[in-house]
Amino acid sequence: MSEFTENLIPGLTTKSKISRFRPASYVLIPLAAILFQVYVPRFVEYLSYLELPLMVTVYFAIMRRQPVAGAIIGAAIGLAQDSLSSHPLGMFGIVMTLAGYFAASISQRFDVENSALRFILSFFFFLFHQVFFWVLARGLLGQNLDLLVPQKIIFAFLNSVVAVPLFLILDRLKIEDR
Amino acid sequence: MESFLSRYRNLSVLLLLIVAQLLLLAYQVKAGEDVRLIRVWAVTAVTPLARGIEWIRGGTGGFFSGYVFLRDVQVENQRLRQEVGQLRLRTQFLSAELATADRAKALLAFRSSLPSKTLPARVIGTGTGANARVVYVDRGSTDGVMKGMAAITPEGIVGKVVAAYPTASLVQLITEQGSVAGVISQKNRVRGILKGQGSANCAVEYIQNEDKLEAGEWFFTSGADRIFPRGLPVGRVKMVGEGRGGKEVIVAPSALQAGLEEMLIVLDGVHGLIPDPQTPASSDVSILAPPPDGASTQPASSAAEPSGAGLTDADRLREKYKRIGESQGIEFGASPGRVADFNRTPTPEAPAAKPEAAKPEVAKPNAPKPVPPVKQ
Known part of the structure; x- marks a missing residue:
């Protein structure tokens, strides 16, 4: 096994770390992310591509x-996002539930403190979010949405660029490592 | 069973969450109803924040920029620079006030020229989701806003209300995917369906390749969708070409070309007429159309109470309905109770019936017939 792989997959040799946050962080950070998405694009229109609730x-x-925990956090943030959107409740909820679940599953095998991996995960989950939302909208709601892949x-790349420093900032809010 | 659940705990929780949300979705789709309580809570919780942000931005933005500027002055010129700063601040404030007043005046002039009953509203936020093309406005169900009402500006149609909460409403812009409106072209009277594309432009579908349509031609609402009253500007044809199933037409919505700050919610829509092709209907002329040939220009003060020459088709139509209403002893647009019989022509001695105003609205032989007001 190469050194790079060992760095990325410490779970194979060491025990995984679980980061903990203050209970208020689980409420205030997603709320801030949703409010950012609701109000900031009103003043800076090009920032509407940012999917901060997904990153959180x-x-x-x-x-x-x-x-x-990932699935529940995803479901809660997704439903909050749904309640401020024009879609039926549950669209963002389902997508975010799956994103949270899979992200947490992946994190059990990889060193998620690594910025390169965080970049890749953000990139992947943004595309997953967009594609799965498109599938749900077509399949469940019968909406004929366009999926502009390029x-x-x-947007996935831009979101990932923002996600890496954002994750570093959020790292400062951790209170305990076990 | 218990051991199965504990063994597949993660998967069980995931399935539970997904199934619960699928059921929630299925209920909404099947019943055609929204889980209103959750949305009302969310919007009501968030709206005060939005109003606060708007208030801070509008009221104190100029002050803070001026303050930062004043902190950088040199000590020896402090007093003079303070004066300059204050004057600049005042100028900035007055300019902003003037701009706001201009916008409000334009909106007011447009509102008074509309036969429809409208309510001014201000944008306070956008919807969630990347590239969401929905906005929140500061008028809700307590102001009389209801789902399905049209949102317009002097420049053109904006969208429709998709949800009305007590303190705010959600307006779906016409550029949002899935947004539709019945439209008709100004010059060739070609009918089609305007569809949002999720981008800055909209497509107009169901136009035959044989139909004549030119780039730059204006589209107006046809009233066929029962949301937007007939005769409102929609946008100009940006691109037109022949396609497989019909013409491919791209329209640039006129109301969304510049930033969207204020709009009018149509509470009670009344159909108007499509203006003549000679009458430009762009954003810069839609409030006050140029007077007909030979007519003198009316003073600006008469914009609120239009009569005679210098009127738009909507003004003339409103005058006509007003006259019919007066001849039957009913004040047009005043009370929701009695409605005049608009099929009866007013008697010749009806008051305030100027010869110009009594003429038919459109002189062109192929122009549409006057449409009686239809409540939306």
Whole structure:
């Protein structure tokens, strides 16, 4: 096994760390992310591509390293996002639940403190979020939405660029490592 | 069973969450109803924040920029620079006030020229989701806003209300995917369905390749969708070409070309007429159309109470309905109770019936017939 692989997959040799946060963080950070998405694009229109609630979901999921916690956090943030959108309740909820679950599952095998991996995870989960939302909208609601793949890839890249420093900032809010 | 659940605990919780949300979705889709309580809570919790942000931005933004500027002055010129700063601040404030007043005046002029009953509203936020094309406005069900009402500006149609909460409403822009409106072209009277694309432009579908349509031609609402009253500007044709199933037409919505700050919610829509092609209907002329040939220009003060020459089609239509209403002893647009019989022509001695205003609205032989007001 190479050194790079060992760095990325410490779970194979060492025990996984579970990061903990203050209970208020689980409420205030997602709330801030949702409010950012609601109000900031009104003044800075090009920032509407930022999917901060998804980034926060992925962050909490990978830091908690518990699929159940990831799924519940994803569902809560997704439903809150749904309640301020024009879609039926549950669309973002289902997508975010799956994103949280899979992110937490992946984090059990990889070193999620690594910025490169965080970048890749953010990129992957943004695309997953967009594609799965498109599938749900077509399949469940019968909406004929366009999936502009090149645009989504660019947005995924931009979101990942933002996600890495954002995750580093959120790392400062951790209170305990076990 | 218990051991199965404990063994597959993660998967069980995931399935439980997904199934619960699928059931929630299925209920909403099947019943055609929203889980209103959750949305009302969310919007009501968030709206005060939005109003606060708007208030801070509008009221004190200029002050803070001026303050930061004043902190950088040199000591020896402090007093003079303070004066300059204050004057600049005042100028900035007055300019902002003037701009706001101009916008409000334009909106007011447009509102008074509309036969429809409208309510001004201000944008206070956008919807969630990347590239969401929905906005929140500061008028809700307590102001009389209801789901399905149209949102317009002097420049054109904006969208429709998709949810009305007590203190705010959610307006779906016409550029949002899935957003539709019945439209008709100004010059060639070609009918089609305007569809949002999720981008800055909209497509107009169901236009035959044989139909004549030109780039730059204006589209107006046809009233067929029962949301937007007939005769409102929609946008200009940006691109037109022949396609497989019909013409491919791209329209640039006129109301969304600049930033969207204020809009009018149509509470009680009344159909208007499509203006003549000679009458430009762009954003810069839609409030006050140029007077007909040979007519003198009316003073600006008469904009609120239009009569005679210098009127738009909507003004003339409103005058006509007003006259019919007066001849039957009913004040047009005043009370929701009695409605005048608009099929009866007013008697010749009816008051305030100027010869110009009594003429038919459209002189063109192929122009549409006047449409009686239809409540939306």
